[in-house]
Amino acid sequence: MPRQNTRPWAYGLPAALMLLAPFNILASLGMDIYLPVIPAMPGILGTTPAVVQMTLTLYMIMLGVGQIVFGPLSDRLGRRPVLIGGAVLFALASFALAATTSAPLFVSLRVLQAVGASAALVAVFATVRDVYAEKPESAVVYSLMNAMLAFVPALGPIAGALIATTFGWPAIFVALGAPAIAMLTVALPAWHETRPQRHERERPAFGPVLRSPAFWTYTAGFGTAMGTFFVFFSTAPRVLIDGAGFSELGFSLAFASVAVVMIGTARLAGRVVGRWGIAGTALRGLTLLILGAGLLLPGQFLATPSFWSFVAPMWVMAVGIVFITSVTANGALQEFGAIAGTAVALHFCVQSLITGLVGTGFVIALGGDTAWPLIGYSAGMAALTLTALLRLGRRRSRPQPV
Template identity: 30%
Template sequence: MSTGTATVPDRVSETTTPAPRRLRYALILGGLSAFGPLSIDMYLPAFPGMTGDLGTAESTLQLTLTAFVMGLAVGQLVIGPLSDALGRRRPLIAGIAVYAVASVLCALAPSAELLIAARVLQALGAAAGIVVARATVRDLFSGTAMTKFFSMLMLVNGLAPILAPVIGGQVLQWTSWRGVFVVLTVFGVLLLAVVAIAMPEPLPPHRRRPARIRTIAATYRGLLGDRAFVGYALTSGLTFAGVFAYISGSSFVLQEVYALSPQQYSLAFGLNGIGIVIAGQINGRIVGRFPERVLLRAGLLGSTTGAVAMVVAAATAAPLPYLMVPLFLVVSGIGLIMPNTMSLALADHPHTAGAASALLGVVQFVVAGLASPLVGLFGEGSAVPMASIMAGFGLLALLTFSTLTRAGIAAPPAVREAA
């Protein structure tokens, strides 16, 4: 096992990499990419109680989600090119350290405004884990092997939204919402130790690019000029925006409209994450027999159909099961959509994987950040606003995929890279 600052070979493959090493990468990179869902989902069961404790409105409290998402976007723009220039480990270790410190500040925040500020700092640190995890997969794999590995990560990523609200609900039985951020601090410290000890440097020096402002700007211009890359990034972002509408609105809808307890809500929320795991593992098994685009289209169609059915259930005030079944379908679609969009978006950019991963994440989280205030803006006391916004983003994602990533569209030669 390589440790410390040792580097891995230039490119490994699914067939040449031993299963234990692939599992080690999956666990470490899955933990890194879990920063987002854990930091977003774990404190959701505490939302109703936090409004009274901090003396603030629901719409203001939802800004703690928006602030985190926007911080992730800015952080990824910075960390991505830095990781292309300095290697993956140094920016990653610095980012996790910032995350741990910011989590302590969140736990100590005396007001909603200071909590929002601490969440921005926490997100800047979390961004390092998310962007480096995706870039490392591109460093190590290509083609179908890359898609399969992203699907393997869905097993780990799927557990994060399952476990996060459950853990949050259990923490609330013993302490307040501040204890949730203490748990996140411990997670950050433990992951920092694991990365420092067990994760080798995946990007050798001869494959790094200088971190000059002009070079970074040219790289981002090239990525934005790649119509297919932009299409896959927007498809991913719009899909995630629909799910983020559920993340930001479900706590109030399920607990206040459908009268679930925090523990019942956390279990219902976690149950939906099982669909991500199942769909992700199915995707990993059948990719290669079916093209990534076919699997991506299937995920988009299923997710959008589920969201439309949610609107019908909410508008007719149907019992909770009629809302939860199509919601399960919407969330499950992530297991098909995300591995394939990430693989297809990064496929032509092996030498700027950090910047491409960053821009992919920025588009995803900026678009998703629009969803949280929209849910609060269009009213409370009903599931209709949440369901309608989810359906709208799902339809936009399907339209974007169908128009910007059509078969036969190729990036201009100037912005494509040889693998």
């Protein structure tokens, strides 16, 4: 039987955030810092753009799917060993990525890097739940962690462009591995076990979650929103660098403008949800995705790729993404208070599969050097989710049998 840790978590909030947040940020940075060199990677690795796309897709999928594995593992073995193992794997894979130009090995190492990132993420948020679940600081911790993450898409590509221009593309991966090792030297003496004692072995209850129409509707909404952003950053380097002639730094600044719109919209999300509710906010967000896809069409038909034909319509979609992501977790999980951990793991796992597999399908099928994958994915998935949301609303409005 696992032993309960009796050592209290004695860190104040600033110290705790300095210990927790870097692992959270590094996991996300592993995706965004790499974007400016995406157009150059087929030539560097001697492969095709489709194979390079897989280095994004598999990373995204493993971040979500890994939670199904590492959540129960952290309950069984503890948060500390999962964190340490994940951080070591992330660092070693990052250093190895900097040293290889073999396409098969590069793809495999990206999977291992994502596995390490997923383990670290699970350990971070499991620790936050252990320490702050019954404390008023929990809302502050989550809001600050999410605020930090919001800046990663804005600053990550800029950092990647500057690093690649100054030191070469391998330095991007060194810049991921070195901080992971540095944080490990801090975490090893400071991060003690927080897992509570389990008196009996609990089995995940997937059935009730997977049978819920609300879970599937709102999880599909989350996948639609995150997948729209995934398709945007999968296509943006080739559209803007190869098609529009942007420099790596110019691309990064254009990309950051979308992240800035998302950050600004997030500050208004609380008022928006309070006014329109969960379903109303999701509906308006999905509508904005369809509107943004429509605004991309004239540029695709009538103009060459440019900031105004490709990035500006994405600002509209960015507002929709924030509206959707601000409510879909509550919409999907509100029925499952007693099995919240299992529901959360499934929610993120399913949305990562939607984002990675369906989003990549659109990029490969419609061409990653045009706006068509973004138009097709955002409009198509938003229309399907809108239909499901309206059906869910009608079902809930029917009188229930007594």
